[in-house]
Amino acid sequence: MAAVSGAATGGTPPVAARPPTKRDPLLQRIRSSVWANEHHLWGWGGRISAAAPFVALVLTVLVLAFKAWPAVKVNGAHFLIGTDWKPGSTYGAVTYTNGVPHPLGVSYGAWPVIVGTLESSGIALLIALPISVGAAFALTERLPRWIAEILRYAVEILAGVPSVLIGLWGALTLGPLLANDVYPFIANHVPDVAGFSYLKGPVGHGEGLLTSGIVLALMIIPIIASTTRTLFAQVPPLPKEGGEALGMTDWEVGRRITIPWVRSGIIGATVLGLGRALGETIAVAMVSGSLLATISPNVYGTMGTIAATLVTQLDSAFVDGTGFEVRTLAELAVVLVLVLLVVNILARFIIRRTGNLSVPLGVGV
Amino acid sequence: MSAAFPSSRRRRIANGAFRAATLLALLAVVGPVVWVIAGVVDRAVPHWRWSVLTTNTVGVSGGLENAILGTLVLLLGVLVIAGAVGVLGGVYLAELAGFNRRGKQRGGFLRAATEVLAGVPSIALGLVGYLALVVQFHWGFSLLAALVVLSVMVIPYITRGTETALRQVPTNYREGAEALGMSSGYGLRKVVLRSAMPGIVTSLLIALAISGGETAPLLYTANWFTGAPRAALFHQPIGYLTYPVWTFWDYPSNQAHYLAFDAALILLVIVLLLLVAARIIVNRSQRYAEARRN
Structure with a gap:
């Protein structure tokens, strides 16, 4: 074909036809039939992969539930309301309750760590929400572009820094600083009003509830700040300009127009942050004191959370020859996972109604 | 704008307080980031020895070569497993799931499950990995158990990132590929995926940064190993950089503290490199996209 056309135009000399490359016809047929059906590869690989997270989710719940069921039968309701954590005598005789083997004298109550989890997360939200919304507002003001860039990088790094490093900083730098200089000041100067008694009393050494709350706040700021920033950017300019034309200040535009416009989105982002x-x-295990059976009397005292208990107690749970303590920890994990499933589904539901926002990937404010 | 713009004194003060508060909030976000990084560097640098990079851990002293290599092996494994599953899942949800009878995109349930999985705490995944893989399947503390748990943890991020990147590819590209007579699979690979590459690579880098900094899921799946990583998937624990930080920081020995701080610094450098690489890719691809649009 090439030679013919070359001869017809007359200019170029005819090119010698290349000898056909030798190929194994069978291999060639297999290869071409594979590539001809490439969309099946994408389709089925995609189907299996897209189903993988759902399968992992179901398996996670099932494995924990199966492992925890015997512990549920022994611990009963005391698990949720009890305030003691006694692994029993590991050297004594194995006893049976409802057919489940466990050491003599076990008594597991998770109420203190449940309270600790809720308290520290609540403090974290109280701190993180105003800071995140405030920082997002700072970006909507007429600030130089490089300040916006700095915030973008800061949030990204904050989202990416390993929690063990934030825990290290909280335990070695922030905690001692707060316990030496800040907590005593607060404890000595709060007024003697009934509601403020939690802010009084011994301030400890920097490990405890308030320190955990502050460290947690730092870790959920990226989630709330990046979502809020995106939401603010979605508020149409006309209502805001209208407000300014009526003589509203930046504060009034923010409070009357911007925040009401995206309120449910901010609530959704906050619930996501709560889940986190x-x-x-790890960070909480490093700065909370990781206690098991103690509810802190004030905001400075040492305490524990469910997640921190899981990571700090599993090692010693191996000592229990009947495996009962591991089962109890699995029960604790079931409580945590169920709570988080509810919280996350709730957050999805709120956010879906406002627009399709996702978990911030760490990139992009 | 006249000098007495907010008409009353109260409004002037409220607005000034608001502006000051937002700037303070900005400072409260940026300050701790600088402080955390400076704290890690400040603790590690005075006692830094380069031999940390080339010797193995001995008890609570020695070096961190085993942990560095272990972390790199784990990252490579996560890249392969989570990368393949996550990207394929994202491709399916964005391109292949199709539409139902009412014209709505299918796969909403799987997408929701993916995002809910992202909210499951890593320690719960680690506990399941320990109970199911290490004990029940008799894998022992092993590389594979750690890889499976880490992958399950980061797959939602990769799937989500891939899906978002693919949705930003203009429909014209798909139509163009089809008009040129490409088969659907070929067009997907050569045209659509190629255009979405920056976004996909970014999500992979973010996933690596997250998994490199994880501690909780590894403690009871990878455990800890003071020798160089071995080519074994089962019954062979492996070291990683977060372990010395988490374990050695409150040991009553200066050697252990220095090792923890060194590990923290190396970890920080690895994570920051991954984040910076992701940011550079995003910036470059955005600049390219804008230049093309004009």
Whole structure:
């Protein structure tokens, strides 16, 4: 074909036809039939992969539930309301309750760590929400572009820094600083009003509830700030300009127009942040004191959370020859996972109604 | 704007307080980031020895070569497993799931499950990995158990990132590929996926940064190993950088503290490199996209 056309135009000399490359016809047929059906590969690989997270989710719940069921039968309702954590005598005789083997004298009550989880996450939300919304507002003001860039990078790094490093900073730098200089000041100067008694009393050494709350706040700020920033950017300019034309100040535009416009989105982002705070493990284990059967009397005292208990107690749970303590920890994990499923589904539901926003990937404010 | 713009004194004060509060909030976000990084660097640098990079851990002293190599092996494994599953899942949800009778995109349930999985705490995944893989399947503390748990943890991020990147590819590209007579699979690979590459690579880098900094899911699946990583998937624990930080920071020995701080610094450098690489890719692809649009 090439030679013919070359001869017809007359200019170029005819090119010698290349000898056909030798190929194994069978291999060639297999290869071409594979590539001809490439869309099946994408389709089925995609179907299986897209189903993988759902399968993992179901398996996670099932494995924990199966492992925890015997512990549920022994611990009963005391598990949710009890305030003691006694692994029993590991050297004594194995006893049976409802057919489940366990050491003599076990008594597991998770109420203190449940309270600790809720308290520390609540403090984290109280701190993180105003800071995140405020920082997002700072970006909507007429600030130089490089300040916006700095915030973008800061949030990204904050979202990406390993929690063990934030825990290290909280335990070695922030905690001692607060306990030496800040907590005593607060404890000595709060007024003697009934509601403020939690802010009084011994301030400890920097490990405890308030320190955990502050560290948790730092870890959920990226989630709330990035979502709020995106939401603010979606508020149409006309209502805001209208407000300014009526003579409203920036504060009034923010409070009367911007925030009401995206309120449910901010609530959704806050619930997402709550989910992260409830499940955060390593940093809290490093700054809370990781106690098991103690509810802190004030905001400074040492305490524990469910997630921190899981990571700090599993080692010693191996000592229990009947495996009962591991089952109890699985029960604790079931409580945490169920709470988080509810919280996350709730957050999805709120956010879906406002627009399709996702978990911030760590990139992009 | 006249000098007495907010008409009353109260409004002037409220607005000034608002502006000051937003700037303070900005400072409260940026300050701790600088402080955390400076704290890690400040603790590690005074006692830094380069031999940390080339010797293995001995008890609570020695070096961190085993942990660095272990972390790199784990990252590579996560890249392969979570990368393949996550990207394929994202491709399916964005491109192949199709539409139902009412014209709505299918796969909403799987997408919701993916996002809910992202909210499951890593320690719960680690506990399941320990109970199911390490004990029930008799894998022992092993590389594979750690990889499976880490992958399950980061797959939602990769799937989500891939899906978002693919949705930003203009429909014209798909139509163009089809008009040129490409088969659907070929067009997907050569045209659509290629255009979405920056977004996909970014989500992979973010996933690596997250999994490199994880501690809780690894403690009871990978455990800890003071020798160089071995080519074994089962019954062979493996070291990683977060373990010395988490374990050695409150040991009553200066050697252990220095090792923890060194590990923290190396970890920080690895994570920051991954984040910076992701940011550079995003910036470059955005600049390219804007230049093309004009």
